[in-house]
Amino acid sequence: MSDPSSRMPYAHDHQEHHHKESDSVLASGGVMFAGVLMMLDGMFSAIAGISAIAEDDVYTRVGDYVFELNLTAWGWIHLAVGVIVVAAGAGVMRGAGWARGIGVTLAALIVLLQFLWLPYQPVWSLVSIAIAVFVIWALCTETGRAPARPTD
Template sequence: MAQQSPSTSPTGAHRDRDVFDSRSAWAASGTMFAGVLLLIEGVLGVIKGITGIARNDVYSQVGDYVFKFDVAAWGWIHLVLGIVLAVVGAGLLKGALWARATGVVLAAVSIVLNFMWLPYTPIWAVISIAISGFIIWALCNDGGRARSAGA
């Protein structure tokens, strides 16, 4: 009698599927959390933007820095990026496929802009960079759901 390997036996296949399902559940949860974080990051960006536009002296620059923009200009940058991030976050929460790739790209742009924003609010800029890094990780790690939707 031929012996079946664990992956081809009914119990082995079931066990492999359970592992895949649990990974997919974690990835789907990560994507949902990334959508919420994008939405929150967008709302915070809008608030940062409005604050920078309304009062040019709210943020103070720490030392001399290469990227010298007026605070009002940074306010407009944060306002526009915040609106777009919030829209993409809402799209992710609704399950829109376009929002995944757009979310990765916008999170990468957010990392670069927050790096340039470091002299104005160093702690919040580092926190925003970390959040954007998690968003990229979560959206790129959700391959199981994308593969199962295409099959």
């Protein structure tokens, strides 16, 4: 007859494995959501860029700001970054290894760009910064699925 205490570590390991697997599923869902958010944020950035390129009078300045650029230059910056972010977001959703590192880098760049864009679109800039911070968190915390435990 087997000793009941010999099964206790397995039960504990099973619970620990289940906990790690559910954390991994949550993180994987967060990564998928981050990919979707990257694509949406990139599309909105591209649209804002096109608006700034097409008409310099679409955006009005809120006041004096230390960092000033021509709106057409800002438009080209937002358009280029938006297209790259959409591509990286699609890569994140497909699970491409290169996309996570690039996604973190692009999200950090978006935080900087949106901070500089504050005088032109203050509310959207703050929303975009919050999205980028979530994307950084989701892409940095996802560790992949836990390996399956061999059955005895």
